[in-house]
Amino acid sequence: MFRFLRGWVLPQAACEEANNSSRYENLFKKLDLNEDGRVDIAELQAGLKALGIPLGRDAEEKIFKAGDANKDGQLDIEEFMQYLKDHEKKMKLAFKSLDKNNDGKIEASEIVQSLRILGIVISEQQAEKILQSIDADGTMSVDWNEWRDHFLFNPATDIEEIVRYWKHSTVLDIGDSLTIPDEFTEEEKKSGQWWRQLLSGGVAGAVSRTGTAPLDRLKVMMQVHGSKSNKMNISSGLKQMVKEGGVRSLWRGNGVNVIKIAPETAIKFWAYEQYKKIFANEDGKVGTIERFVSGSLAGATAQTSIYPMEVLKTRLAVGKTGQYSGMFDCAKKIFKREGVKAFYKGYVPNILGIIPYAGIDLAVYEALKTAWLDRYASDSANPGVFVLLGCGTISSTCGQLASYPLALIRTRMQAQALLEEAPQLNMVGLFQRIIANEGIIGLYRGIAPNFMKVLPAVSISYVVYEKMKQNLGIA
Template identity: 65%
Template structure:
């Protein structure tokens, strides 16, 4: 095929989802670009000099504003696998991989890179994560804990090492949860009967949310352990196994599933909003700037990931707070066993709507460094594993 035709088809794939040629249609679907017929016609008219609504080679080479995209699959992957930004939450929709990536082993390299990036990112932001848990559980009108007083209290009680309490289990659970979520996601896609390699945004949300529920249901006892370890006092537990034994002995097996319902409910707003905002920002950028440069660049990807994650957390935060308080009930002296709805009513009555957002500040403070660290480490591990990216 003539190189000029390849270039025209590649560029049209990015700009025009109404292009009915198979390669163009598939490429635009993989990118998830949404552009109206009128917008596509304006792009065509800007190059069409003779009014035929077709662009020949002479018109194409005289168009000064367009730079041909030579490797469309690379552009797709640049966006597609930039959704693995770990901010310590467990509610993201899993990434998608092509059949070629399955066969070549690139899938597992991406998952390993994502797991490694998550471990480093969570470890670096662990003090803010523990502070968030303390503010969620102990914060009230009577104990108006702020960032500085909370950090000072943690260091005074247990030294600098206490800032990382609960981080070990938080890192350990990355691998099993990621693997379970991905396997469940792939199976659900097949059960949905989709013949397409890439799902639409609604299908991705449904499949991703269900996969999240399955993965979280399996590893949820580790979530409870993380909260208890983050709240523990010096010498209260000897380690993860000792914490698990004490909970099992003193409270029974049901203690490992306290807060389960609000946690599962929180997956829906978090995953839905995170995915929708990321896709919207991506499509907006491609429609506005994709005609000049199809590659977004690091800062655009980081901005999309940060904003989408922040919006998802903002929507699901009250459920996350109630979940944490339910997980911690037996660990807090004098705390009564209250149900999810009972806790909502109690917080609204005693603390007002703002009580549902206690600990939100350190939670938001960790998003930008978590996304940035996750991205840098992810790219570095990908390169080490031989995953090609621009």
């Protein structure tokens, strides 16, 4: 991407002989399309595109936000040069942190090592493809000049931002709580950026779940009431819910589903950090397997803590109009009639579902990442937001597919007490009964509306997450 810039705007002779100021001035003139001594965001975008450096609107806005010191909506030559000088210093630190053997160049093995530290595993061949997108002279190694020219307009400020393109983020909320938690760098923890990201993700999840709540309630209704004798489908299910309780009933149980986001996220994040400390080696490093185990245990810890709210959500969603006046009334009636044990019905299949969900989710994501790196990484190491969203959506959907039978068993166990004359079966008994009466397909009742909500849920959560990050100053 930046070879054109290196060959035209920043020729090698100029890099070696001219000082930084003349290089920056030359580049500023190329971007100042109307020659008024200032560059606005439109000129920056058009100028970079003309130079063969289409970064994308988000990256360009970050550059502008960081460089516009007087906040007048334009970059003058002093602001432009200061931004590039400051950014080049950060890029120098990033280069040195990647150059593990201090020989003045970055090689494929060093890319692999740095990614592994961050929990991202790639082969040396894939690392070579990443290097090809930066390597201007074909030596299969990257020196400081190549590194600087490639990342001159990349708003990433440290090596972890650069190599975490492929960090498997769980910010995409599809209404399920089985994902392993996000991981934050030490810098993000010190700066307070971690809680802003968690808050952004929590708000995004709340909006996303509210937007797709009718499909989520329909899924629960089909899981509980769908059978060969009661052929509830998407259309008849929605009509039945509206007829029984009006349009508002489509959002029944959503309040609990939203409220539980905050405590679950906080507990999961705290538990993940604690488990990582337990599994870390003598150097304090945590490998990929250890991260997965830590994440799964953190998910189990969080689910154990907030599980009564899962039961309340199901009971409210399945309950009839007027049966419960709200979350507290529902909890009160369950406790009075069934005791404390009722708040943990379906707990075992729910916990067991974490492993196949998280395992399949991560495995599919890694496979998609590998396929992309093998085919496209020679042009750029950054897959772009749509590739990442697509990979995240597909991997999460596969994770759901793997764990869905356990989720259905959990929901039916949670709701058994509401079904008249229904025997109170345990996990194995319920599984055997569904197989005997409904066949394998019975374990996937309600999966259609579950899949229908994935795309809108991902889209809503991503848009809201990005807006929240902008408002909190971490975009």
